[in-house]
Amino acid sequence: MMHGYGVYVWSAYAFTALILLMTVLQSRRLRQRVIKKILRQ
């Protein structure tokens, strides 16, 4: 499938997935940092 353009399509999807994953991980990291801070109090 995707004759000739496969590399463009998959690159675009992979880049998007990477950014969305980084966004999720950053949110989780923020949450864990806050929870640790509260539990320390």
Next chain:
Amino acid sequence: MWHWFYQFASPKIFYLRTNTISRWLTGLCMFLLILGSAAGLFITPPDYQQGEAVRIMYIHVPSAFCSLAIYSFMTLNAVMFLIWRIKINDILCQVAAPIGASFTIIALVTGAIWGKPTWGTWWIWDARLTSELILLFIYLGNIGLRQALPPRNAGFAVAIFTVIGFVDIPLIHYSVNWWNTLHQGASLSAFERPHIAMSMLWPLLIMIAGFASFAATQILSRARSELLEREANHGWVQEVRIKV
């Protein structure tokens, strides 16, 4: 209905109620993104001119939509914060900025990747592309301004900055009508029939809903964390900390 809505101005009620909303949104978001990606990659037909490259549309258009929608959401919250000084509005404005910047980066990069096979170039200083790039700088300026100022003053200054930056949103939206651009005009409009085949429209709408629900889950998740951090010394945080 308004009474139910007003209650969200209370940090405690916002934190407790958004827990359930977040869970539902996460499930919905995953379902829509998996379905939309599978449909966009494997089910929809190739375009008669662009061929398979058209599949980039299913991520480029939703991310561009979210970049504008999130900034509009931030502006709404900034205005509400300036008028009523509601803490939640400031928090939502703060946490939405990095999410909006991420979607703007996705829109610009996927647009460049799509541009190479269809236009023959990665980038051109076209009105639509340039105004979207300016939006990225506005997002980055917004994030930088908040970090540069002491927390006490940051909310007010960032809210003013956000409202001024909103000028770019109609510029981006109407750029394809006001100037001669290489970028095509709108295929989707709230008031007109879509200029796109139904076989391509439904996965596109699913992906737009998926990206929007992803943005909502991330904004809510970060807002809840930020709220806990800001209110760490309040009694209600000590009550809910048993659950976290």
